[in-house]
Amino acid sequence: MGNFSSRIISVLAMLAMAGNIVAVTLNEAKQLYLDGDYESALPVFKKALASKPRDGSLNQWVGVCLMRTGHADEAEQYLKKAQSRGIAEAPRYLAELAFNNYSFNEAGEYFENYDKALLKAKKTMSDEAAGLQRKITLAKQMFDGVEKITIIDSVSVDRESFFKAYRLSPESGSLNTTEVLPSGAKYADETVVYMPESKELMMWAALDSANNYELVQSAKMIGGKWERPHSLGSSLNFGGGDSNYPLCLMV
Structure with a gap:
């Protein structure tokens, strides 16, 4: 009977020791998690x-470890479970997942919940x-600004026809x-x-005495007739060179 009792006590002592080992291992995993060693902590969690x-806490720890070890898709389900269990930090990591997937509006919503x-x-x-929030x-x-860009039209033309295809706003x-x-x-x-x-007013290019292009203009007079075209002068014509296409001068 004495030997039997001794065996029972020994077994109970071993079970207690095993329980302590499990508890310590989990605590060690938490410390590994805090130290950023997610790969070592993950199997314990x-x-x-x-x-x-x-x-909830275990779901978050597993989710974060998966996310930090390159398994973002798998991590989401655990983080969502943690959020449903009321873990305060879970939405912050869900926001990070959404941000990394370029789902910026979704990330913003998660951060509001956070x-x-x-x-x-x-x-x-x-x-x-706070850095993630910024x-x-x-x-x-930036994304909202990109969404405001509208492509109206595009056309391919040869060099000679470029200005025939170019369109300006009326003003x-x-x-x-x-x-x-x-x-x-x-x-x-x-x-x-x-x-x-x-x-x-009209503005265009004509040939000067040296057969160079120079910018000239003509203004409409009272009665609807146009004045005699005259050169715009050296300030808008390059001496010894060609000046043409007066698009930007009046815009």
């Missing part, structure tokens, strides 16, 4: 979670989390062929005629 699948969870738990935001805010602003004036010039006006073979919105 997974084993503990198998026995307590509804535990703010509320911190307020409810009376906790302050870490510097790391990145999410900036990304949303910027118009580019025209030489057909709009007053009768008898001289012009270079390759040029466009710029007219402001008022259509009371």
Whole structure:
């Protein structure tokens, strides 16, 4: 009987020691987690979670370890479970997952939930989390700006036809062929005629005495006739070179 009792006591002592080992191992895993050694902590957390699948903290720890070891897709389900169990930090990691997937609006929504969870738990935001919040805010602003860009149209043309295809807004004036010039006006073979919105001025290129292109203009006079074209002068014409395409001069 004495030997039997001794054996029972020995078995109980071994079980108690085994329990302590498990508890210490989990505590060690928590420390590994805090130290950033997620790969070593992950199997311990997974084993503990198998026995307590509804535990919010274990779900978060497993989720974060998976995320930090390159298994983001697998991590999401655990973090969502942790969030459903009221773990305050879970939305912060879900926001990070969404941010890394370029889902900036979703990331912003998760971070709003994180703010509320911190307020409810009376906790302050870490510097790391605050940095993530700034990145999410900036990304949303940049993404919203990109969404405002609209592609109206595109067309491929040869060099000679470029200004025929180019379109200006009405307030910027118009580019025209030489057909709009007053009768008898001289012009270079390759040029466009710029007219402001008022259509009371024309500007184009003509040949000077040295057969160089120079910019000339003509203004509409009272009665609807056009004045004699005259050079715009050296300030808008390059001495000894060609000046043409007066698009930007009046815009």
